Each structure stands twice: as structure tokens, then as C-alpha cells.
Amino acid sequence: MALGDGGDPAVDGVGDRSLSARQAQHWLLTVVPAFPLLLLVLRLWHLSRQDLSTMLLLVQYVSPLGLLSALLITLVWVLPLVVLVVATLGTLLWVSAPERFDPERSLLARTTVRIPGWVLVMAVLLALLTWQFRFLPSLLMLGLAVLGLRTRRRHPDDRLRTRLVCVVLPLFAALLAEIWLAPALLAAARAGETVTLALLALPPLLAVFLTGPIPRRVAPPLTRWVLVAAAITAPFLLGAIFLRAPILPVVAVEILPPTDPATPTTPADPATPGGVGEVPGTTVLIGRIISVDDRNTTLLDERGVVRFVRNDRAWSQTLCPELERAPYSVVRVRGWHVEETALEWAIPRRQPVEADPRCAGRTIRGGVADTYE
Secondary structure, three states: OEEOHHHOEEOOOHHHHHHHHHHHHHHHHHHHHHHHHHHHHHHHHHHOOOOHHHHHHHHHHOOHHHHHHHHHHHHOOHHHHHHHHHHHHHHHHHHHOHHHOOOOOOHHHHHHHOOOHHHHHHHHHHHHHHOEHHHHHHHHHHHHHHHHHHHHHHOOOOHHHHHHHHHHHHHHHHHHHHHHOHHHHHHHHHHOOHHHHHHHHHHHHHHHHOOOOOOOOOHHHHHHHHHHHHHHHHHHHHHHHHOOOOOOOEEEEEEOOOOOOOOOOEOOOOOOOOOOOEOOOOEEEEEEEEEEOOOEEEEEEOOOOEEEEEOOOEEEEEEEOOOOOOOOOOOEEOOEEOOOEHHHHHOOOOOOOOOOHHHHOEOOOOOEOOEOO
């Protein structure tokens, strides 16, 4: 017999496992707040093209609020995914092997017990708004699994309620989902989009098998290794996604050539829309704006080079839109593109306007100019 954490006697290593679980929780509470900071630093390091001086300049001028906003908008879908996956695995372990479900020894068990029902409801609602449509069948699968497993745990003797929630409801939901998604499934099959077809068709069918217990010997290692695999792959996936998120606005600046007293120029007429006058050698610099002061405008071009433009040489500038990612899928579900979220579908977008020629590296007079893009 040994003394475990807090002086409690440890029998058969129970105290050691409890201490190990608490230490794991302490490490998790330390790493989780540090991970977003690491992502922000890596984003600046990637934007500066691994140049330390450029990164230090970005750190000096880039707004922390802008970085956090980009991080939140890009990775807002992660929170409901984490909550639902942890709740599903923890409740599955609880129902399948209750003797192995010990909140004092297992971090998964402790987290599952502390997740209230309203948090799960909010996670589902947030996922409905932020997940792409092709992942909504997976959300249906996770929601039905959590509901069924929690019903089995709270009402183990109520057979009628258990059958309705764990058997009838998943079958009915899967049938409705497959019928409603039938046109999209046919379109995905005709287009040869196997991944899209699997994401739309399989999760509702799998939900029928995830509302019940699994063999006791299988439940502990299965839940453990699924969490380990998720913990290993999640940082790389989140990092790869966030490294592409824009954190600085893209601008196109029309730059006048250096003033030469021997070369007369015709000044532009400010009242003329789009006119820059007869100034030969005008160039267009496209890059991400870092800062603007009384004398210079600091830009970071696409090659990661910092350029300082005197304000008296900056004739005009315009804000350029971010390049939109080309859609991978051509499948639509009742007019809803599978790569579109509910927020993107419901919130009206800005009406498309004619592209500014300066964003393509041309002067606003229509002539092609040298660019730094």
C-alpha cells in the first residue's frame, strides 16, 4: 500500500493513476492557452518568409486584435468539434465500460462529466452556422450519438425511451437525410467526387450504430487511441489552415517616378475620374500594408520584401480583395453549395464590382506598368 495524491492510500496503483490524470490535466491547461499564441507567431513567421527582421517589424505594427480576429474567424468551427467528439467518446466509454469510467483517474471521464447539456446544445448550434454543408451529416451523426448515449446512461431501465431515442430516432433521421440528399448524392456520383459522396451518405447511416454500447474490452483502448490520434493530427491541421488566413489588407499603390527637373510632366487633374496625368514611368506596387505614417507607407510584397514608399510618390491606392479559394466540388444540395456554410448562405454578400486594374498590376489609365507582385 502506498500513499497517493493528497495522502490517500493507493491500492493497486489507483493513487498513482489519479496523480497521473491530474498532472495530465495541468499540462493540458498549460498547453491549450499557449497553442493560439504559437499559431499567431507561426503566421507572422510564415508571412515574413522566415526573415527575422521582417517578422519583428510585423510584430511591431500588426494589431493583436486583428490577429485574434483572424484566428477566431478561421478556426471558430473547431470549438464545437472538440466538444462533440469529447462528449461522444466519453459517454461511449461511460455506457460501454462503466467500471473503467473514473473521473478521478481519466481526463476524458472528468471532462465528459463536466460538460453540461446546454454546452452541447450551443455547440450544435454553432456548428450549424460555421460548418460547411458537406460536414452537416457528420454533425447529425455526432448529435444523435451523444443524445442516444446520454439517454442510455440516464435512463438505463426505461426501455421504451431508450428504443425511441437510440433506435427509432436515428433510423428515421437517416431515412429523411438520405431522401433529402438523394439529388446531391447522384450529382456527386456522376461527378466522381467520392469524398463528397462519402461525407454526405455515410454519417447518417453510421449514426444508427453509434447510439449503443460497444464491447467492454474494446471501449477503453478505442476511445484512448482515437483521442491520441486526434491530439497528434489536430495541431498540424489547424496550423496548415491558419497559415493561409489573411491578417493584413492587400493594397495596390500607384507610384510616380522620382522627380527629375529636366523632365517636364503634366500634372493630373484631380477632378478627372481615374486620371493620373501624363507621368511616364508610373509603376504599381501590390502588397500587404503594414503601416502608414507622415512620410512613408510600408508594404510587404508577395515575395516577403518590405518596401517603403514615400507618400509624395504614392499617387493613388486602392484596397484589393483577397483571392477566393477555387471550389473543389460542383455539388449542390437544393441550391446550397456543399462548401458553403449557413452564415455564408444566409448573410448577404457585397455585390460584385468590376475589378480595379491596379489590383492586376496596371495603372488606372489602362496601360501595363511594371509591378512588384
